[in-house]
Amino acid sequence: MQVKSIYKQFYxxxxxxxxxxxxxxxxIFYGYTKxxxxxxxxDSLYSDAELILSVSKNAQVxxxxxxxxxxxxxxxxxxxxxxxxxxxxxxxxxKSGTFMQVLFLFDEDKKQYIKIIKNINSSIEMLNKIFNNxxxxxxxxxxxxxxxxxxxxxTLLKPIIDITKKLSHMDENFLTQINKKNLPIxxxxxxxxxxxxxxxxxxxxxxxxxxxxGVAHELxxxxxxxxxxxxxxxxxxxxxxxxxxxxxxxxxxxxxxxxMISSILDIGRAEGAQFEKPEEIDLVQYLQRKTNDYRxxxxxxxxxxxxxxxxxxxQVYLQSTLLNQIIQNFVQNAIKFTPDDKAxxxxxxxxxxxxxxxxxxxxxxxDESIDLFAPFKRMGxxxxxxxGLFLAKNAADALGAAIxxxxxSDGISGCEASIILPHTRLNKPx
Amino acid sequence: MRILIIEDEITLNRTxxxxxxxxxxxxxxxxxxxDAEYFIDIRNYDLVLTDWMLPDGDGIELCKxxxxxxxxxxxxxxxxxxDKDSEIEALKSGADDYIKKPFDFxxxxxxxxxxxxxxxxxxxxIEDLVINPDEEKIEYNGEEIELKGKPxxxxxxxxxxxxxxxxxxxxxxAIWEEPELVxxxxxxxxxxxxxxxxxxxxNISTIETIRRRGYRFxxxxxxxxx
Numbered sequence: 001m002q003v004k005s006i007y008k009q010f011y012x013x014x015x016x017x018x019x020x021x022x023x024x025x026x027x028i029f030y031g032y033t034k035x036x037x038x039x040x041x042x043d044s045l046y047s048d049a050e051l052i053l054s055v056s057k058n059a060q061v062x063x064x065x066x067x068x069x070x071x072x073x074x075x076x077x078x079x080x081x082x083x084x085x086x087x088x089x090x091x092x093x094x095k096s097g098t099f100m101q102v103l104f105l106f107d108e109d110k111k112q113y114i115k116i117i118k119n120i121n122s123s124i125e126m127l128n129k130i131f132n133n134x135x136x137x138x139x140x141x142x143x144x145x146x147x148x149x150x151x152x153x154x155t156l157l158k159p160i161i162d163i164t165k166k167l168s169h170m171d172e173n174f175l176t177q178i179n180k181k182n183l184p185i186x187x188x189x190x191x192x193x194x195x196x197x198x199x200x201x202x203x204x205x206x207x208x209x210x211x212x213x214g215v216a217h218e219l220x221x222x223x224x225x226x227x228x229x230x231x232x233x234x235x236x237x238x239x240x241x242x243x244x245x246x247x248x249x250x251x252x253x254x255x256x257x258x259x260m261i262s263s264i265l266d267i268g269r270a271e272g273a274q275f276e277k278p279e280e281i282d283l284v285q286y287l288q289r290k291t292n293d294y295r296x297x298x299x300x301x302x303x304x305x306x307x308x309x310x311x312x313x314x315q316v317y318l319q320s321t322l323l324n325q326i327i328q329n330f331v332q333n334a335i336k337f338t339p340d341d342k343a344x345x346x347x348x349x350x351x352x353x354x355x356x357x358x359x360x361x362x363x364x365x366x367d368e369s370i371d372l373f374a375p376f377k378r379m380g381x382x383x384x385x386x387x388g389l390f391l392a393k394n395a396a397d398a399l400g401a402a403i404x405x406x407x408x409s410d411g412i413s414g415c416e417a418s419i420i421l422p423h424t425r426l427n428k429p430x
Numbered sequence: 431m432r433i434l435i436i437e438d439e440i441t442l443n444r445t446x447x448x449x450x451x452x453x454x455x456x457x458x459x460x461x462x463x464x465d466a467e468y469f470i471d472i473r474n475y476d477l478v479l480t481d482w483m484l485p486d487g488d489g490i491e492l493c494k495x496x497x498x499x500x501x502x503x504x505x506x507x508x509x510x511x512x513d514k515d516s517e518i519e520a521l522k523s524g525a526d527d528y529i530k531k532p533f534d535f536x537x538x539x540x541x542x543x544x545x546x547x548x549x550x551x552x553x554x555x556i557e558d559l560v561i562n563p564d565e566e567k568i569e570y571n572g573e574e575i576e577l578k579g580k581p582x583x584x585x586x587x588x589x590x591x592x593x594x595x596x597x598x599x600x601x602x603x604a605i606w607e608e609p610e611l612v613x614x615x616x617x618x619x620x621x622x623x624x625x626x627x628x629x630x631x632x633n634i635s636t637i638e639t640i641r642r643r644g645y646r647f648x649x650x651x652x653x654x655x656x
Contacts, residue, residue, distance in 0.1 A: 213511065217483065220510035224531035225441045231535040232449035249441060 006160065010153035011146075018145040026134050033130055037123050041100055042089055049104035049114050052076065056106075075117040078106060085113070097121040159184050167194070175202050200397075207375070211267070211390070214376035218260050218386075222253040263387045270391050273321040273398075280428070283314040283355065284348060290324070291346055294331050301340045305331075309348040314355065316426040318399060323419075325395040326403060329388040330359040330417040337363035337415070355421045362414040365407040372405055400425035431546050431587075432456040432473065432603050436466040436480040436492065437508065446479070449535060450542075456607055463487030470496055472610075474603040475503050476546055482509035482520065490523045497524045504545040508533070547590070554589045557650045559636075561589055570632055580605060580616070581623040585647075588637055592647035595640050621645065 081103070090101045097119055104114040166178055175198045178191045226249070233246040291307040298305045327346075334344045342362040349356045366372065373393040378386040389405075396403045402420045409416075433455050437443040443459050450457045458473065460466040463486045470478075470492075478496050480489040493505045506527040507520045520528045527541060543552065554561040560569040563586050568575040577585065583605045588596055598617050602609040606616070621637060629635055638648040 213513075216512065217510040220512075220531045221439050221442070224510070224533065225439060225445070227532040228442060228445045228449070228535055232445050232452070235449065235452065235535075253441075 007153055007157050010156060011149040014149035014152060015146055018149065019142055022138055022141050022145065026138050030131060030134055034127055037127060038091075038100075041118065041120055041123060042102070045089075045100065045102040045116050045118055046104070048074070049102055049116055052114055052116075053104065053106060073119045077115045077117075078112055079103075079115045080110065080112050082111065091120075098124050159187055163187060163190070170198070203397075207390075207394075211375045214386075215260075215264055218376060219257060222257045222260075226250050226253045267387060267391055267394075270325060270394060273319065273325065273395070276319045276321050278317050278319045280315060280317050281320055283316050284309050284312060286320065286323075287327075287346060287348055287357070290327060290331075294335075297332070298335050298344065301335065301338070303335060303338055303340065304343040305346070306343065307346045307348075309350075311348070311350045314348070314350050316355070316421075317428040318421070318426055322395040322399050326392040326399075326401070326419055327357065327359070329392040330419075333388065334359055334361035334363070334415070334417070337361065339363065353423050355423065355426065357419045357421070359417045360408060360414060362412060365413050366405055366415050368406060373403075431476040432458070433542070434466065434469055434473075434475045434478045434480075435459040436461075436463075436478070436484065436489065438462060438481060438483075438485050449539075453539060455542075456604065463492060466492055467495065470499060474500065474600045476604060477504045477506065477542060479506050479508060479542075482507055482511060482516070490520060490525070493520075493524050506541065506545065554586070556589070556592075559634075559649060561586055568628070570628070570634075575628055575632075577624065577627050581620040581627075584617070584620045585624050585628075585636065588645060588647040595644045595646045597644035600644070617645075 085103045088103050092099055092101070098121055099117050100120050101115060101117045104116070106112040106114045163178065163183070166176070170176060177195045177198065180188055180191050183191055229246050229249050233242060287309070288307055291305055295305050331344070331346070338344060338361045344359065344361045347356075347358045347360070349358070370377065373389045375390040376386040377389070392403060396419065400422065404418045404420075406416055408414045433450055435443060435446050435450070435457060437446065437459070438461050440461065443461060447457050447459045458469050458475075460469055463484045466480070466484075469475075475496070478492070480492055482489040484492075489507055489509070493507065496503050496505050504526045505524065506529060507525045508529050508531060509516065509520070510531045511517075512530045517528050517530075526545060529538060529541065552562075552564060554563075558571045560567075562568070566578055566582055568577050568582070568585070584601060587601060587604055598614050599609075601617055602612065602614065606612050621639070624637060629637075634649055635651055636647065636649045637645050639645055
């Protein structure tokens with residue numbers, strides 16, 4: 001199986017292209033030189049023949065005198081040919097060398113032609129010399145091309161190698177951000193997405209760690225209570241009531257642990273929801289439906305639940321299970337902490353670049369100084385595992401939404417929970 | 431011996447109180463950092479048993495406060511955190527011991543006992559005097575002495591802390607359940623009983639009174655050694 005290497009591909013292609021270029025260039029140069037020289041020779045032969053023709057036509061001179069007109073290395077004759085020669089020029093080789101011959105029409109009626117044969121050994125030698133020199137230069141050029149190819153490929157590869165080196169040193173225990181200062185701009189989008197990914201991994205790991213410590217504490221406490229109570233009760237003989245009390249307590253603690261384990265399993269299930277396919281829904285309709293569902297819960301405490309929206313329709317494309325996790329948790333908290341006969345409002349506001357969903361209640365508000373989204377944070381002495389907001393935060397991260405919890409600023413006591421969905425995450429990708 | 435329990439889980443708190451009181455310790459219990467601070471301020475404790483994660487604070491901080499007030503008070507941290515780093519952090523911050531939840535109650539008892547021995551053994555043997563707190567027995571030269579109840583506890587406490595002068599307050603906190611509700615006289619009564627039942631008949635001196643400061647276990651003195 002072929003393993004791809006950018007470096008190899010780079011220099012192979014460079015070498016191929018440049019060598020081909022060199023070879024073609026050499027061919028062209030040599031070919032052009034050769035044809036030019038040969039053309040020169042033909043031209044001179046031609047002009048000689050013309051000269052002979054013009055001089056001898058008048059003077060009726062014969063071949064023996066022709067040699068005087070031109071110079072050495074040339075053999076001149078007059079021949080009679082029955083057929084018109086196809087081409088006036090022929091090049092041929094004999095034992096003594098290479099010759100070029102021209103047949104020039106002398107007397108059309110007598111079918112006589114001037115035949116000039118020229119020894120072109122010197123030209124051929126020169127051409128050979130040129131050829132050899134070209135060969136040497138090409139060879140040298142080829143070596144330079146190879147070196148050049150390797151160097152250029154290496155330089156082009158440098159930023160890629162730098163990034164891969166940095167990444168290969170990272171594992172989940174050693175996450176660093178990539179410094180964009182020394183990186184070419186073409187790599188910036190890559191570096192950006194890697195950096196944001198590493199940040200998310202760090203946050204995730206931190207959360208998981210907190211979750212584990214929290215889970216240990218939350219499960220170990222009921223165990224410790226049961227163990228201690230039973231051990232102390234067994235230390236002496238006691239009245240039946242004492243034993244009953246201990247056993248009832250044991251059962252209660254087991255129920256507590258059960259609830260905790262269910263909450264933790266919910267987190268596992270929630271992680272799965274991240275991979276659900278998004279769907280197109282009308283947010284206004286969706287929230288109206290949810291408000292009706294929640295009225296069943298709020299009715300028990302005679303709490304009034306209302307839904308307001310600043311638009312009649314709002315088509316969005318998102319993972320509705322995740323959105324539900326957040327809204328459900330906010331509404332449940334609002335109902336839990338709002339006294340009877342009060343009101344809770346769910347508000348949808350569609351703005352230019354984002355959509356805001358707010359749930360406002362009339363409870364006693366929250367302690368803004370602690371991070372309520374951390375796992376196992378409970379408010380007051382209320383029941384529950386303390387994992388709802390943690391789940392909501394995870395769901396929000398997966399949706400690309402931001403969630404906030406703060407106290408109402410309009411003078412009325414209560415909490416305002418908001419979800420901000422940027423429109424870039426709500427539109428269907430093309 | 432007075433123990434302070436700081437644990438926010440109510441059932442755990444109450445059960446520990448019950449269990450330790452059953453074994454003869456004076457126990458106070460707090461459910462949060464603030465209450466714990468209050469108790470530490472008003473009473474002297476021989477041992478503080480605290481959870482790490484409290485709703486309004488950190489058991490480790492409490493440990494530092496206790497140690498600042500009196501370095502001889504043992505601090506034991508109870509925690510559901512069972513990782514190595516937590517244990518090391520707790521011990522480095524000054525805790526004398528670290529117990530992971532869930533724990534065996536009898537082991538907890540044994541450890542508390544070990545802490546409260548202050549380097550001695552359960553049974554205190556000094557020259558010819560043997561004090562056995564587990565069986566509430568005192569022997570001098572092999573013969574049993576009739577001394578029980580509060581006077582016995584006072585003698586045992588002083589014997590355990592025989593390298594210090596123990597103030598009346600400390601004695602009250604260690605031995606009486608509601609130290610604020612008894613008159614300090616009770617100490618003098620107890621000391622008197624000890625002297626009546628032991629010092630006089632055996633011709634030894636077990637406790638010396640140090641004016642305005644308290645009492646100190648002083649057996650054997652140089653004379654007695656002769």
